Amino acid sequence: MHVELTLLVLVLGALAITAVCRRFDVSAPLVLVVAGIAASFLPGIEGLEIEPDVVLLVVLTPLLYSAALESSYLGIRANRRPIGLLAVGLPAFTALAVGLVAWWLVPELSLAAALVLGAVVAPPDAVSALAVGRRLGLPRRVMTILGGESLINDATALTLFRVFVAAAAGTAVSVLDGLWMFLAAAVGGTVIGLAVGWLVHRVRMHLHDARVESALGLVVPFAVYLVAEEAHTSGVLAVVVTGLYLGHHAPEGGYASRLQEQAVWQASDTILESVVFALIGLQLTTVIAQAGDAGRLVLYGLAVTAATVLARVVWVFPATYLPRALFRGVRKADPRPPWQVPAVISWSGMRGVVTLAAAFAIPATVPGRDTIVFLAFFVTIATLLLHGLTLPAIIHRLGVRDTSGEAQVLAEAQAQYAAVQASIGRLDELMTDSGGGATAHTAEKLRRFAQMRANQVWEQLGRPESETGESPGAAYNRLRREMLTRERDTFVARRDAGEIDDEILRRVQRQLDLEEAMLARDDG
Incomplete structure (x- = not known):
């Protein structure tokens, strides 16, 4: 099967599965991964591999940028302590903990190579966790913390990955060198992200052209990522910072560009998220073929997965309660939450495409590369299945709900x-x-x-309408929606009869659609 046709089938198949899952309110990421695993055994699929650079640029960059646009800068700033501990401290702790376990268990891995594995599996992918949280009504603050973590932890883990890869490949890297690389990537990425965000916002404010503004918005994430990477800083962090800046200042722009940009990014997110999880499952046969003795590595995979899962639990609870116990100001400003809240956060650690992209990006000069790739794949699949199947039940069982x-x-x-x-x-x-x-x-x-x-x-x-009957506002929306439908049908009939052309129909239809969208928003 030609590569182009394979990709087309992959996209269409992933979208079809996503549509069915949305229809029946089932976790799409989980089903897509299982479908990808099954499809990996089909003829012509065995050689389909993840290209790390392509995944990071074409998939991860727009997903992070879109998520940053929709995130709350004020919410992230208000929760900077828990987000910082999860997005910076936890990946470093996970990389160390998993690295030490892998070094102890897997004979072919040196300490530096084991730490590479730790960095690879360090960042959780919060896409599916956030989807579950929205569906089950997690508290808004928990969603903000998980979303903020997912925006930043990739940058932390990928920076650690670079440091450990350099050490594992034989490049002399001291602790100070590693800290300098980390700080340079973080500070440089933040500065570049702010500079690009400021510049793009100023340009947009002078364009007054919704189409050009939206087109510029499509280019921004890829441009800022490439600029930051060329400057040897964190492209991922630069993209996130740019998205947060532009999202925060979006109300200053025009309504047309906001409407267009939101529609475009929602569509692209649906495609990319669907393809990403299917692509994860499709790697099964490739990874097994490269690994060799899969039976022995499965046992190592179970141990590494357990270390990855437990590292998050061990970190989240002290990170939640220790600052409150040690600092009166923290305790006074932010009272301790019930234990159920950190329990849900600690169980939201599915790994995703960043882990696999980083694993496939490991140079051949790193000892035990194939073993690391297999273990990273195992952890990704295991955590997606483990957390994906149990997280909804745990949220229900613990009763963590948005009561605000x-x-x-x-x-x-x-x-x-x-x-x-x-x-x-x-x-x-x-x-x-x-x-x-x-x-x-x-x-x-x-x-x-x-x-x-x-x-x-x-x-x-x-009181609910079941007790009081239909409210005046709901009655207005219902009747107005029926009127809009009749108006639209009339214009279509006039177009079909040749009395007006399609240009007039499209112009009027847009006006009717915008009003109907406003009515749908008012319905909540």
Whole structure:
């Protein structure tokens, strides 16, 4: 099978599985990995290997950038201590712990090569964990911490990976050299990310062209990654910082570019996430063929997986409670959470494509490379299956739920009320100054519409519709949606009859679609 046709089948098959999983509310990553393992035995698939540079640039970079755009800079800053401990401290601890276990167990691995393995399996992939968390309603702060960890831990692990690979390949690297490489990568990546983010934002503010702005947004993650890597800093961290900066300043731009960019990145994320997990499973036959004595390595794989899983548990609980026990300021500002919260976080450690990409990127000069690749693959599959199958049950069992729903709705309603009052105040100013170019009737319609938007949020704080019946806001949305459907059908009929052309239909349809999207948002 030609490579191009193989890739097409891979993408279409992964999307089909993802669609079925979404339809039946099943974990897509887990099913995709199993499907990939089964497909790896098909003829023509055996030689399909991960190209590390391609995966890091074409897959990981846009996924991280998109996640950073949607992340909360303020939320990450407010939780910088737990995120820092998970995203920086935990990968280093995991690399050391797993490296020592592998060095002790696997005869063909030197200490430096074992530490390479530790760095490879250090970063968890939070995509599937976050998907489970959203579906089961994990507390918003837990989601913020897991999301913040997933944005930064790849940079930490890949930097450690470079240091240990240099040592394992025979390059003289002292502890100070390693620390300098780590700091240079972190600081350099952050500075480059901020500089590119600032520059792109300034350019966008002067473009006033939604299509060009969106096109520029598609280029940004790849450009910043390549620039940072060329400067021998962390391209991954640079991408994350750029995404956080641009996401935080997105409200300053135009609405059209925001709508277009969101739609584009949602579609690309769906494709990339689907392909990534299928690709992981497809590596099975390749890895086994290269490993040799797979039976012996399976036992090592079980031990390394246990060390990887336990390292996260051993780190998370002290990282959660020790700062509060040692520092009064931390304890006062952030009371200790119930033990169920760190338990869920400690069990959200699935490994993913970064682990495999790093494993395949190990130079042939590193002793025991094939063994490291096999063990990294084993840990990836084992943690995806272990955590993927048990995490939902653990969340249910421990009862970790988001209980701030009503408080969030209240905060939204209060902000909506303040925004409506500000908008009505502006309307009054315009009508007083020059009549606003509109009649009093038009102004009154605008006031009623603004007030209705605010009332719809307040209605969510009342009793459920099953008790009180349909609210006025819900009735408005239902009836208006039916009206929009009839309007759209009428325009389509006029187009089919040759009375209007497709350009007119598309222009009007966009207006109707935007209003329907707003109604869907108001439905919550």
